[in-house]
Structures are given as C-alpha cells and as structure tokens.
Amino acid sequence: MTGTTRRISVTVNGTPRDEEVEVRLTLADFLRKRLGLTGTHLGCEHGVCGACTVLVDGMSARSCLMLAVQADDCDITTVEGIAPSKDVLHPLQEAFRDHHGLQCGFCTAGILTTLVEFLRDNPSPSEGEVREAISGNLCRCTGYQGIVDAALDAARRLREAGGAAR
Amino acid sequence: MRGKLVGSPVRRLEDLPLLRGRGRFIDDIALPGMLEAAFVRSPHAHARIDGIDTEAALALPGVHAVLTLEDLRPWLVNEELVVGLPSASYRQFRNRPVLARGEVVHVGEPVAVVIADNRYIAEDATQLVMVDYDILPAVSDCRAALVDGAPKVHLDAEDNLLAAFDMGYGDVDAAFRNARHRFRETLHIHRGGSHSIECRGAVAAHDAVSDRLTLWVSSQMPHSTLRVLVDMLGRDENQIRVVTPDIGGGFGPKLVVYPEEVVACIATLKLGHPVKWIEDRREHFMATTQERDQYWEVEIAVDDDGRIQAIQGDIVHDHGAYTARGINLPQNSGESVPGPYIVPAYRMGAKLALTNKIPVTPVRGAGHPQATFVIERLLDRVARELGLDRAEVRRRNLVPxxxxxxxxxxxxxxxxxxxxxxxxxxxxxxxxxxxxxxxxxxxxxxxxxxxxxxxxxxxxxxxxxxGRGPFETVTVRIGTSGRVHVYTGGTAIGQGTKTMLAQIVAEQLGGDVGNVTVTTGDTAATALGIGTSNSRLAVTAGSSAHVAAGKVRDKLLQVAAGVLDATPEDLEIDGRDIIFRPQAGRIANKKLTLGEAAHVLAGTPGYVLPGGMEPGLEATEHVIIDRxxxxxxxxxxxxxxxxxxxxxxxxxxxxxxxxxxxxxxxxxxxxxxxxxxxxxxxxxxxxxxxxxxxxxxxxxxxxxxxxxxxxxxxxxxxxxxxxxxxxxxxxxxxxxxxxxxxxxxxxxxxxxxxxxxxxxxxxxxxxxxxxxxxxxxxxxxxxxxxxx
The missing domain is CATH 3.30.365.10 (Aldehyde oxidase/xanthine dehydrogenase, molybdopterin binding domain)
Known part of the structure; x- marks a missing residue:
C-alpha cells in the first residue's frame, strides 16, 4: 500500500521473473515472500551474519542489505539453484553432508552460496583462505570445523571433476 | 550396547532438505490470509506507563489492530506467564505479564502489538503508537541492586532480592581453621546470549470449524508452551496444538515460553486471521532471555600438597527483571564448583538479584561454565602459590x-x-x-x-x-506402509536428534535408518513431553526409544512367527522384511514385510488378534531417568x-x-x-x-x-x-x-x-x-x- 512500486525483471535460478515490487522491499523478502524461495534465511537483517547471502550476477551479496529493485536485470542464484538437478547435489552440498558441515542448517544457505563463488575463483584454497572466505558468515552450531573440512574436500572434488561442476 | 548403527557415524537424516534450501523454519510458514505482528517495546529500563495512544497507528492503512493488555484481557483467564521452577528459596514472585501492566521493568519489554498486512507496515505503525512513560530510577548492576536504598526494580517491591539459598556439606569452618593454606578470589563471570542464528518466532492460526488453535513456534519445549497456553487462555488441551517446525538453533533461551507467543494466539483468536511474529536480531538482544553476570567471593583451603580441604563462598547472580525460569542457574553453579574433584567440606551461598534488565535463563552450559571458571581459577592459584604444576594439582584432587x-x-x-x-x-x-x-x-x-x-x-x-529427567516420551510405531515412525516430545534444534533416535530404533528394527521417520516437538503427536535442554535427549529420549523399539521388535517377531510358522529365534529383521532363517537346516525362503506385520496388528473387524497380542505394532515409553x-x-x-x-x-x-x-x-x-x-x-x-x-x-x-x-x-x-x-x-x-x-x-x-x-x-x-x-x-x- 505505501510508497511507490516498480517493475523489475530478474532471472532467479535460471527462471526469468517479471514482478511489480514496492521500492522498499528487500531482495531477501522478495525471494522469500514473493517467489517462495525460503531457503535464503534472515539471521540479523543488518548485514553481519551472512545467512541471507545469494549470488547476484555471480557475486555474493547480502540479500538483506539489497533492495529488490536494485536487482533489476540481474541474474540471481539462491541455495535452491546450486544443485545441478533435483536428484544430484552440488559437490559442496555433498561434502557438507559427509563432513557434518551443518547442524541446524539455518546459516547453511549463505555459507554454500559464499563458497560456490569462492571455490570458483580459488579452486585450490588453503585452510586459512577458506576460513577467511567464510569469515563473513556466522554459524552458532558447528564451530566451523565441519564447514572448513567440507569446503576443502569440495574443492578437491571440483578439481577432480575438472571444474565442470560449477 | 553397541551395534551396527549405534556407535557409527551414520549420515544425518536432517541434511538433505536443509542443504537444498527446503527446510521449513518458522518464518517459512505462510498461511492464507496471514497477518504479521510487530511489538511496541519499552525504550526505558524502568518506567510507569501513564497512557497508550494507539489512534495514529490504527489509522495507518494496512493496520488491522493495535492491542494492549487491556485489549487482550477478554481472552485471558490469567495474564501472567507462570513458569518459575519450584523452589523454597523465593522471596518474591515476578512473573512476566503478557503485555506491560502499567509499568515496564526492562528495555525491550513488550508494551503493545500491531497486527498488519505485513511486517513492513506493522513496524511503521509501532512508531506511531504513543506511550506516555514516566521514567523511574533503574538498577543495572546486580551487586548494586542488593545495597540498601537501591532503586527498586519493581515499584511494589520491598527490595530486589528475588531468592537466596545456601548449599553445602561437611565442617567447613573447622576445615578452614585447620588449613595449612587458604586463598581468596573475587571473580566475575559474564555470559552473553544464545544467539541462535534463527531468532524466535511464532505463527498462530485458529480453525473455527473445530475450534482448534495451532501455534507453530521456534521453541525447545512445546509441551510446556501448551500448558502455559491452557493456563492463560482457559482453553483445554484438545483445543490447542503446539508444533515446532525446523528450528534454527536453540542454545537455551528457546526453552522458555514468551509473551509474544501468547499474544500471537490471542491476536488470531480476536482477528480470525493467522498471525505471524518473527523476532529480528535487535529484538533478540532486548527481548530474548540471556545468561549474564555472576560475582563470586570464594575461598579455598588446601594442605601442603595442594589437596583441597574445603571451599566456601558466595554468589551474587543477575536474575534480570522477571522470573522466566527460576533459581536453576546459581543452583547449577553452586552445585558444580566441586566438579570432578574431591572437596571434603563445602559451603556456597547464592543471592539472586532482580535488575532492570532482560530476564535471565539458561544459555548453553547453564551455570556450569561459571562454576568451572571458579574452581579452575582457584586451583591455578593453589598451584602458583605452592609452586606446583597446574595439572599435577588437579590430578591430586580428581575423584579416582x-x-x-x-x-x-x-x-x-x-x-x-x-x-x-x-x-x-x-x-x-x-x-x-x-x-x-x-x-x-x-x-x-x-x-x-x-x-x-x-x-x-x-x-x-x-x-x-x-540428561535431566524425569523422562522423555517416545512412541515407536510401524505403519501398514512398512515405515517406522518415531514420535518424541523432544525437539530437534540442530543437534541431530532425528538421526540419533533413528539409529537407536533402526538398530532393532531392520537396520535401515532411511526407513525411519522421526517427528519431534508436536503436542498432537505425543501427549506428554518435556523438550530439549540440559544435553538431555540422548539420555532420556534415547533410552525411551531403545526400550520402545525393543518392545516393537518383540511384537514384530511374534506376529511373524505366527504367520511364517516359525519360532522367533529363527527370524531376522533385515531392512523392511522379517526373514525366516532357520537354525536347524530347514530351507529358508519365507518372509513377511514390516507392513504386512503391521496389518496383522491393525485389526480386522470381527477377527481375533493372533496369540492374544495387544493391538498396534507400536509401543510408547517414558523411561524414568532420575539420576x-x-x-x-x-x-x-x-x-x-x-x-x-x-x-x-x-x-x-x-x-x-x-x-x-x-x-x-x-x-x-x-x-x-x-x-x-x-x-x-x-x-x-x-x-x-x-x-x-x-x-x-x-x-x-x-x-x-x-x-x-x-x-x-x-x-x-x-x-x-x-x-x-x-x-x-x-x-x-x-x-x-x-x-x-x-x-x-x-x-x-x-x-x-x-x-x-x-x-x-x-x-x-x-x-x-x-x-x-x-x-x-x-x-x-x-x-x-x-x-x-
């Protein structure tokens, strides 16, 4: 009801969407409430916890700090769009399963999206680099150890797959 | 026991949906016609409320209601959340009102609620609710709270002492009198909040056809939430269901019932729409319980070898403004100082001070980290003073x-x-x-x-x-589909409870963890339940699951023995089948599926159950855990x-x-x-x-x-x-x-x-x-x- 609305065109997980949105609607709420993609989670809504991280044109971004209108003409990937198909997991998702990289699973979406970008840009990271890469993602359950192990293992799997699985 | 499954790193049942972004957390629930709530909260630590003007907020388009305690009263038979654990040590009772009742006693205390089309509008409207506060002196430091003449946390209180108790044993005075060495320490341990990455939240909906209220809530203890709702709303158990969806971490504070959950229920009853409230992080810092300060004065008596003779001391514990749980934290702390050590004589006194701050409840560890800090600091002091290795001092004092x-x-x-x-x-x-x-x-x-x-x-x-008792409910049931269902009052907050219970149950029922569905934290699934706290579920729910699964196994084998004309000893449960494997050379090719066995005990009208068995391929257990x-x-x-x-x-x-x-x-x-x-x-x-x-x-x-x-x-x-x-x-x-x-x-x-x-x-x-x-x-x- 309040304020003005704008029409935006975005591609989300490969599907083009054309939507009328309020200008103050955050990208996170647009994804979660308008599109029903509730895999992106809100943990702090002030840009620190990283749970809401999505990929905007391939770059990780806090969807709580971005307005939906700012995503106009952008290509967005959320956690729902990481896996290559509905039967196959992304190597990162597989590795998170194998290394107990998640407990409650609330921060997981943001960490996965962050790592998708990171491993694309740095396919052979050191443990320190992985820790640095996820230093903007808070996890209260795991102590990060399983996440770091999973990321390193996923990097190995991705390298072995010849970088094909992005 | 150790088996094929119990003791092995089975992959978690929980992971797949969570990894794919298909978890179902509280904020993921969207119901037709659902409205959203935002709370007006006190900006003052202590104030009298002289009036609340909701007119401007109500006038905002998209706002459906602005409710104060007065507006909730028609739905309440009791307007306080009475939740304190029993204790003889209380000097005063400080239950939280469901919304502020003429006085606010901490920043963040809920004063009114706005229900609107969405959260954006609801939050806009909270800014338009005019509350006339008369600011009163507040007390922030728990030590200062206990000094004569300190400002009162509650206007009607005589002082700020909520509770006091002593515990101990042995002749402490004599031990100190005769001690070769005594060392005093003044220690301060601060703990913070839980900060589960998911904040709190609630969705309430009323089904007018069956007059049933359902509350989905990010809670560690839905059964206690149900009991509080029954007490406050005057509805019976059958008219309320409390369900926990996926929970994004608990760590203690989600074990208590909160005013916002009760308000969401009343709002849905009043407005006829489902109502959702999702806490934001700023609110979590001001309205979700925390653990906080304990100030300790302690003294240890040791002999020349560093062996403990006695420990004595006093704790001042910051309780916050209300009792949201009870005296348990300083109780745990006092109880835990001797820890793994032999302490021949012990005395610890505790004073719980009210302060104008957010109420205090357990956060992961619940008083134990403080006690451990205290005893370990004392032992380091002993080692330093006596010139001993710190580990050696500890070794000498550990219970062998x-x-x-x-x-x-x-x-x-x-x-x-x-x-x-x-x-x-x-x-x-x-x-x-x-x-x-x-x-x-x-x-x-x-x-x-x-x-x-x-x-x-x-x-x-x-x-x-x-594993604090007295029990946790577990029902194990094999359905006619052949699937094994496990229901428990315990809640899954990320710790892998579903996998843990599935392992225990599958160990005895075919070994296929993937054939087990675990339902946690739903008052419609188990009538009784305690919930998740105190590292308790593996002990309590695990024990109940183990015993219940054993009983279902016995029934299953008895049914199969009848159908397959075998003795139970010749039967083996493998995956979803019971297979006849005779010991004495007979050829085995007969089997019965779990589903077929369940059909037998599901009963057919007019036909007797085999062998005088109890109906249903199921068992419910509440294994009593007192120790x-x-x-x-x-x-x-x-x-x-x-x-x-x-x-x-x-x-x-x-x-x-x-x-x-x-x-x-x-x-x-x-x-x-x-x-x-x-x-x-x-x-x-x-x-x-x-x-x-x-x-x-x-x-x-x-x-x-x-x-x-x-x-x-x-x-x-x-x-x-x-x-x-x-x-x-x-x-x-x-x-x-x-x-x-x-x-x-x-x-x-x-x-x-x-x-x-x-x-x-x-x-x-x-x-x-x-x-x-x-x-x-x-x-x-x-x-x-x-x-x-």
Whole structure:
C-alpha cells in the first residue's frame, strides 16, 4: 500500500521473473515472500551474519542489505539453484553432508552460496583462505570445523571433476 | 550396547532438505490470509506507563489492530506467564505479564502489538503508537541492586532480592581453621546470549470449524508452551496444538515460553486471521532471555600438597527483571564448583538479584561454565602459590576411577542426590595433556620467548550433569506402509536428534535408518513431553526409544512367527522384511514385510488378534531417568598473547571428553566443537553491555561479537567412553561439553602466557583492552606488591 512500486525483471535460478515490487522491499523478502524461495534465511537483517547471502550476477551479496529493485536485470542464484538437478547435489552440498558441515542448517544457505563463488575463483584454497572466505558468515552450531573440512574436500572434488561442476 | 548403527557415524537424516534450501523454519510458514505482528517495546529500563495512544497507528492503512493488555484481557483467564521452577528459596514472585501492566521493568519489554498486512507496515505503525512513560530510577548492576536504598526494580517491591539459598556439606569452618593454606578470589563471570542464528518466532492460526488453535513456534519445549497456553487462555488441551517446525538453533533461551507467543494466539483468536511474529536480531538482544553476570567471593583451603580441604563462598547472580525460569542457574553453579574433584567440606551461598534488565535463563552450559571458571581459577592459584604444576594439582584432587560411583552430599534442585556415575577422570586429563604436549610446553615457550612471543598453556577439567529427567516420551510405531515412525516430545534444534533416535530404533528394527521417520516437538503427536535442554535427549529420549523399539521388535517377531510358522529365534529383521532363517537346516525362503506385520496388528473387524497380542505394532515409553549422568573431561588451550595489542590467538585446543557410550561419533564431535566455539566467545568476545540505567549497549552483531571462522582454532576432540550405569544405553549428554571448560582453560593459558608480568585474570570474558590494562597494572612495581 505505501510508497511507490516498480517493475523489475530478474532471472532467479535460471527462471526469468517479471514482478511489480514496492521500492522498499528487500531482495531477501522478495525471494522469500514473493517467489517462495525460503531457503535464503534472515539471521540479523543488518548485514553481519551472512545467512541471507545469494549470488547476484555471480557475486555474493547480502540479500538483506539489497533492495529488490536494485536487482533489476540481474541474474540471481539462491541455495535452491546450486544443485545441478533435483536428484544430484552440488559437490559442496555433498561434502557438507559427509563432513557434518551443518547442524541446524539455518546459516547453511549463505555459507554454500559464499563458497560456490569462492571455490570458483580459488579452486585450490588453503585452510586459512577458506576460513577467511567464510569469515563473513556466522554459524552458532558447528564451530566451523565441519564447514572448513567440507569446503576443502569440495574443492578437491571440483578439481577432480575438472571444474565442470560449477 | 553397541551395534551396527549405534556407535557409527551414520549420515544425518536432517541434511538433505536443509542443504537444498527446503527446510521449513518458522518464518517459512505462510498461511492464507496471514497477518504479521510487530511489538511496541519499552525504550526505558524502568518506567510507569501513564497512557497508550494507539489512534495514529490504527489509522495507518494496512493496520488491522493495535492491542494492549487491556485489549487482550477478554481472552485471558490469567495474564501472567507462570513458569518459575519450584523452589523454597523465593522471596518474591515476578512473573512476566503478557503485555506491560502499567509499568515496564526492562528495555525491550513488550508494551503493545500491531497486527498488519505485513511486517513492513506493522513496524511503521509501532512508531506511531504513543506511550506516555514516566521514567523511574533503574538498577543495572546486580551487586548494586542488593545495597540498601537501591532503586527498586519493581515499584511494589520491598527490595530486589528475588531468592537466596545456601548449599553445602561437611565442617567447613573447622576445615578452614585447620588449613595449612587458604586463598581468596573475587571473580566475575559474564555470559552473553544464545544467539541462535534463527531468532524466535511464532505463527498462530485458529480453525473455527473445530475450534482448534495451532501455534507453530521456534521453541525447545512445546509441551510446556501448551500448558502455559491452557493456563492463560482457559482453553483445554484438545483445543490447542503446539508444533515446532525446523528450528534454527536453540542454545537455551528457546526453552522458555514468551509473551509474544501468547499474544500471537490471542491476536488470531480476536482477528480470525493467522498471525505471524518473527523476532529480528535487535529484538533478540532486548527481548530474548540471556545468561549474564555472576560475582563470586570464594575461598579455598588446601594442605601442603595442594589437596583441597574445603571451599566456601558466595554468589551474587543477575536474575534480570522477571522470573522466566527460576533459581536453576546459581543452583547449577553452586552445585558444580566441586566438579570432578574431591572437596571434603563445602559451603556456597547464592543471592539472586532482580535488575532492570532482560530476564535471565539458561544459555548453553547453564551455570556450569561459571562454576568451572571458579574452581579452575582457584586451583591455578593453589598451584602458583605452592609452586606446583597446574595439572599435577588437579590430578591430586580428581575423584579416582576406583571411587565410582561417587556420591557427593549435595542435592540437585529437584532433591536428587549428586552421584558421579562413571569415568576415569585422571586418565581423561592425562589423555588431553599428552595430546596437547603439556610436558613439552616449556621448550616451546623458550623458543617463543627467544622470538619475542608470549605463549601460554592452560587446562581445565569439568563435569556437566546431563540428561535431566524425569523422562522423555517416545512412541515407536510401524505403519501398514512398512515405515517406522518415531514420535518424541523432544525437539530437534540442530543437534541431530532425528538421526540419533533413528539409529537407536533402526538398530532393532531392520537396520535401515532411511526407513525411519522421526517427528519431534508436536503436542498432537505425543501427549506428554518435556523438550530439549540440559544435553538431555540422548539420555532420556534415547533410552525411551531403545526400550520402545525393543518392545516393537518383540511384537514384530511374534506376529511373524505366527504367520511364517516359525519360532522367533529363527527370524531376522533385515531392512523392511522379517526373514525366516532357520537354525536347524530347514530351507529358508519365507518372509513377511514390516507392513504386512503391521496389518496383522491393525485389526480386522470381527477377527481375533493372533496369540492374544495387544493391538498396534507400536509401543510408547517414558523411561524414568532420575539420576543424572555426568559427562566430563579436560580442555587444554595453548594461546599466544600479543602484549602490545592484547590480542589473543588460540594456537592449539584439545578437548578430551567422556560422554559415555557414543551413539554417533560424528554428531558428538560436532557438538563438542560447536560448544567450544561458544565457550571461546565466552572467554574472549561475548559481552552483553548495559549502561548504568539498564540500557543495552550491544544490540547488533557489530557490537556483540560472535566467534567467526578465523578466530576459531581447529579443535581436537578425544573420547573416553565410560558407559553410564544410570540408563540402558550407557549414554551421557554431550551438547554442553564444549562450552563448559573453555573460558577456564583459555584464561588459564592467557595468564600463563603473561606470567612474566605477573598478571592475574579474575574475570571472563577478557578483552584486549583489559589484557593491556592488566599488563600495565602489573608492570607498576607498587601494584605488583599490592596484588599479593
């Protein structure tokens, strides 16, 4: 009801969407409430916890700090769009399963999206680099150890797959 | 017991949907016609409310209602949340009103609620609600609260003493009189909030056809929420269902019922629309319970060998403004100081002070980290004063394995004797020390000193009472589909409860974890239930699941024996089949599926059940757990301290734990490491600050620091598996094992690193500026003498 609305065109997980949105609607709420993609989670809504991280044109971004209108003409990937198909997991998702990289699973979406970008840009990271890469993602359950192990293992799997699985 | 599944790192049932973004958390629930709520909260720590003007807020388009306590009263038979655990030590009762009742006593207290089309509009409207506050003096420091003439936290109170008690045993006075050495310490332990990454939230909906109210809530204890709703709304159990969806972490504060949940229920009853309320992080800092300050004055008496003769002391505990749980935290703390040590005489007094701050309840560890900090600081002091190795002082005082089970003349809050059940504490300590290279540390220190670096090592032992009873409900049922269903009153908050129970049940019912569905935390699924807290589910729900699965197995074999014309001994349950495998040479090719067996006991009208059996291929168990299994162990931390900046880097961290029989080692390690991260936060980072007027100063994650991946060392977890004799699985809880010893071990290591300066650490957390201040203070020659 309040304020003005704008029409935006975005591609989300490969599907083009054309939507009328309020200008103050955050990208996170647009994804979660308008599109029903509730895999992106809100943990702090002030840009620190990283749970809401999505990929905007391939770059990780806090969807709580971005307005939906700012995503106009952008290509967005959320956690729902990481896996290559509905039967196959992304190597990162597989590795998170194998290394107990998640407990409650609330921060997981943001960490996965962050790592998708990171491993694309740095396919052979050191443990320190992985820790640095996820230093903007808070996890209260795991102590990060399983996440770091999973990321390193996923990097190995991705390298072995010849970088094909992005 | 150890089997094919129990004891193995089975992959979690929970993971697939969570990894694909298909979890179902509270904020993921969207119902047709659903409205959203936002709360008007007190900006003052203490004020009288002289009036609330809702007119402007109501006029905002999209707003459906603005409700104050007055508006809720027609739906309430009781307007307070009565939740305090029983105790004879209360001096006053301070229940939370569902919305403020003429007086607010902490910043963040809910005063009114706006219900609107969406949260954006609801939050806009909260700014338009005009509350006329008459600001009153507030009390922020719990010690100041107990001084004569302190401002009163509640206007109608005589003073701020909520409760007081003493505990102990033995002739403490004589022990101190005769002691060769006595050392006093003044210690302050601060703990912060839980900060589950998911905040709290509730969705309430009323089905007018059946007059049934459903509350989905991010709670650790839905059955207690149901009971509070029954008490407050005057509806019966059948008219209310409380369900927990996926929960994004709990860590304690989600175990209590909150006003917002009750308000959401009334709002849906009043408006006829489903109502959702989702807490934001700022609210979480002001309206979700925390653990906070304890100030300790303690004294230890030892002989020349450093053997403990007695401990005595007093605790002042910050209770916050209301009773949201009870006296349990200082009770736990007082009870836990002797920990794994032989303490011949003991006295601890506790005073619970009301303050104009957010109510205090358990946060992971629940009073135990404080107690561990206290005893371990005392033992470090003893070692230093007597010139003994810190680990050696501990070894001399640990309860030896030969004394198990070891009864200590203390009682828990429920009157249950404290009996340390099993374990070899000295061996566990030795294991940790060896892995951490304790004996070789002096050489590492010399090398570091040569490079101008200050490194230190510290160790801490701990015990954590786990698996608090009296029971947890588990129903195991095989349906005619052949699927095994498990229902429990326990809630899944990320700790892997579903996998843990599926392993225990599948162990006896075919070995296929994938054929087990576990339903947690739904009052429609189990009539009774306690919920998740106190590292309790593996012990309580695990035991019930084990016994129930055994009974279902017996029934299953009896049915199959009848159908297959076999004896139960010749039958084997393999996956979803019961297979006839005769011992004595007969050819085996007969089988019955689990579903077919379930059909037999589902009953057919007019036909008798076989063999006089009870109907239903199911069993419900509430295994009574009165005696608490004690998990425990040793943490060793090695740190480097930058003496210019006060920065602390944890270089090595070893945690040796004895949490009894392991059900799933991978999940156990995950709990141990995750808990350690929380403990590192308590040692170095997490500080919930308030000013002298009770204003919270840290209300976002930039001011209140959680441990990130870069601050977190790799934790090496070692296990000693001493089965508990107190439950059929021999398990002990593990959820809090990591957090309890961390601050004690790390502060010991920091003090050790700064030994050249003679620094003495008396509080946790300890920040870089505080470390620098301690170094500066110690460097002043007069101060160094004074500190003796």
């Amino acid at each position: 394995a030969s004394e198990m089970p070891y009864e200590r003349p203390l009682r828990s809050r429920g009157g249950v004797p404290v009996v340390l059940d099993s374990g070899d504490y000295p061996r566990c300590q030795q294991m940790a020390l060896e892995r951490a290279g304790w004996d070789a540390f002096p050489a590492r220190r010399r090398t570091a000193h040569a490079e101008g670096r200050h490194i230190g090592i510290g160790c801490a032992n701990f015990l954590k009472g786990t 608490t299994p004690f998990a425990g162990g040793t943490a060793v931390a090695e740190v480097e301290v930058d003496v210019e900046t006060g920065g602390v880097r944890i270089m090595n961290y070893v945690l040796a734990i004895d949490s009894g029989r392991l059900i799933n080692p991978q999940l156990v390690d995950g709990q141990a490491v995750g808990g350690t991260a929380h403990g590192i936060g308590n040692a170095l980072f997490e500080w919930m600050a308030f000013d002298e007027n009770g204003q919270p100063l840290t209300t976002n994650f930039a001011d209140y620091l959680l441990v990130g991946a870069c601050e977190m060392p790799r934790v090496e977890v070692l296990h000693q598996e001493s089965p508990s004799p107190f439950n059929p699985l021999g398990v002990k809880g593990v959820g809090e094992c990591g957090v309890v010893p961390a601050a004690a071990a790390i502060c010991s290591a920091i003090e050790d690193a700064l030994a050249p300066f003679g620094v003495h650490i008396r509080k946790a957390p300890i920040s870089p500026p505080e470390i620098i201040a301690l170094i500066d203070e110690a460097r002043r020659p007069s101060a160094a003498q004074y500190s003796r």
